[in-house]
Amino acid sequence: MGLLPLTYRRPPYVEKASLPDNDTSSGNGDEKGEPIRKTSTSSTSSKSGRSGTSNGIPPALGFDKILSGGTCPPCTIRDFMNYLLYIERSAENLQFLLWLRDYNKRFIEADTSDKALAFEWTHAMAEETLGRINRDHAEKARRAAKKGPVADIFKGTDFEKGVGVVQNTSVPDTNPFSTPPGTPQDGDPETSYNNAVSYRSQANDAIVAAGGKAPFTIQPFREEIDRVVTTYIMDGAPRQLNLSDREQKATLQALAYTTHPTAFRLVANTVETTLRGQSHLNFVRWSVCNGNPARVFFARALGVGLTATSTAVAVVLTLSHAPRGYRALAAIGWVLGIATLIAAHKGMCVVLHGLHHRHVRPWELFVNEEDPEDGVSKRSFDTFGTSNSYEDEPWVMRYQKRNIIRKIFDREIWIQEPALRQIQDTIFVQSMLCVLLLACLLTALFVAMPGGHFF
Structure with missing residues (x-):
């Protein structure tokens, strides 16, 4: 294989995109149902990621080529997952996309009578839902702006928390030895989820909190959808996707209506855009490095x-x-x-x-000789599981104890x-x-x- 043109430049590093303010941001694009997340490279990177002919990535290392298994180490889909897991720490995006592609295939091939109950989530329904969510956000912003001057008067006083809201007359817990409930980020997420009553109750609570109605339980794949909601969509999920408030609420309301794959259209667009326009470019750039x-x-x-x-x-x-x-x-x-x-x-x-x-790579050095595929890398391809944390894995401590000379060679x-x-x-x-x-x-x-x- 010959050289690339001498004007070649390796893929640029793409910074992580930031979400707009969920409470105050709104625009024409949101009203039309366009994706909330926008980056400076989203439009060009998405196209180049699909064709694989620009941004420093040859066609042989294109995004679809990697996901279809058409590449060799160290650029396989497993290497891509390892990069997302250990370097970028966003493996949930690829995990969700792989599940969604498999789910879409299984849904199409399903031949059950209850499949007719899972109606398609159309673009018109998605736009109407986003419009309603945007109006709710605008109303909340208007109320917050209206009570702002009054709140400034009572700032720093005992009345600050009571301005503009109905006071809670219930008696608070005054036991000094009681432990306040921790947020989902505190402690081990696995413990809190193991103590939950069921995936369905968690999913239903999340959907209702997002403004949707309790979903029909007789729709196909409803149990699997509940696990997806509790694993990737709802707040505090172990593999929660980086979605804006509008994207999350719109998706949950869509899932309250149907289990059709089109209900994930908004999330799929956001996740795939991030993978193609950011993670894929950074992965190829990182793979060029041959030394630790x-x-x-x-x-x-x-x-x-x-x-x-x-x-x-x-x-x-x-x-x-x-x-x-x-x-x-x-x-x-x-x-x-x-x-x-x-x-x-x-x-x-x-x-x-x-x-x-x-x-x-460090995570490749200490593997089970009987099963080289064993470890976090193998479990990372499981659709449902705990958070993508690896800090407690044995190889982390063993590699840290490795002396500098041994690392060099x-x-x-x-x-x-x-x-x-x-x-x-x-x-x-x-x-x-x-x-x-x-x-x-x-x-x-x-x-x-x-x-x-x-x-």
Whole structure:
């Protein structure tokens, strides 16, 4: 496989998108039922992610290519999941998307009598629901703005919490030894969910709280939908998706009406846009790095040392009685040092690249020899489970105890994906061309200088 064009640039790093203010933000786009989340790269990244021909990603590493299993390590769907789990910490997006694609297939292939009870959630119904939610938000914002001046008068007094609201006349719990209920973020999410009465009751409570009615239990896949709600949609879910308040409420109201896959249209659009326009680009960019942080730091130090030493040699030769031609010897050190620095800046080690090797990831070092697929990585493909937390896994502590020298020379493995090797080769050639040009300029500068003849 040849090189990519010399004008190639690896995928840019995409920052996580921030959601607008759920209480006060509203716009024409929201009224029309368009996705709430908008980023500076959402429109272009989504298109480029689908075609795989821009943003520094070759077609062989396209989003759909990875999800369909058409790539080799370290760019497989398992590697993508590991990246989302351990690096980006947003594995729930891919977990939900994989479930939704499988659910859509199973729903279409289902041949049961109750399937007719799951009506399609049309675009008109979705727009009407979003419009109603937006009007509710606008009304709440209007009321908050109206009571604002009055609230400022009582700010800092005992009446502050009572302004504009009906006072609660119930007697509060004054037991000093009682423990207040923790938020879903406090403690272990698994404990709170194991103590719940049932997935259905949790899902029903979430739907009612979002303004929907209790769903029909006779619709197909209703039990599975309840688990999806309690795992991905509702507040405090162990794998709660990063949805805006409008997206969450609109989806819950849709699920109160039907179990048809179209009820997830809004969530699916948000999740897939995030995966295509952010996570996929960052994953390919991250995969280009072939060394761990310790090796990259070592490479940077080595590059600085070689560059500084070569410069010192050139200065000494220039100030001495040595012939001018000897000064050109410093170019060897400049080429090696600067090339090492540029490669380290992009997370690459030139030695590993020469072998087309990469360091084994920390979570890959300590695996069960009898079952290499065992561990968090395997469980991460389970649709339903606890939160995507790995801090308590044994490999974390074992890798932290690993000394720095051992990390620098960690186990290596061959890069199987041809497209990734092509990207690395192109970046290396680009770096070498820049280095050779810079080294030639420095060499010409020192050779042209008059000798100092000091020693």
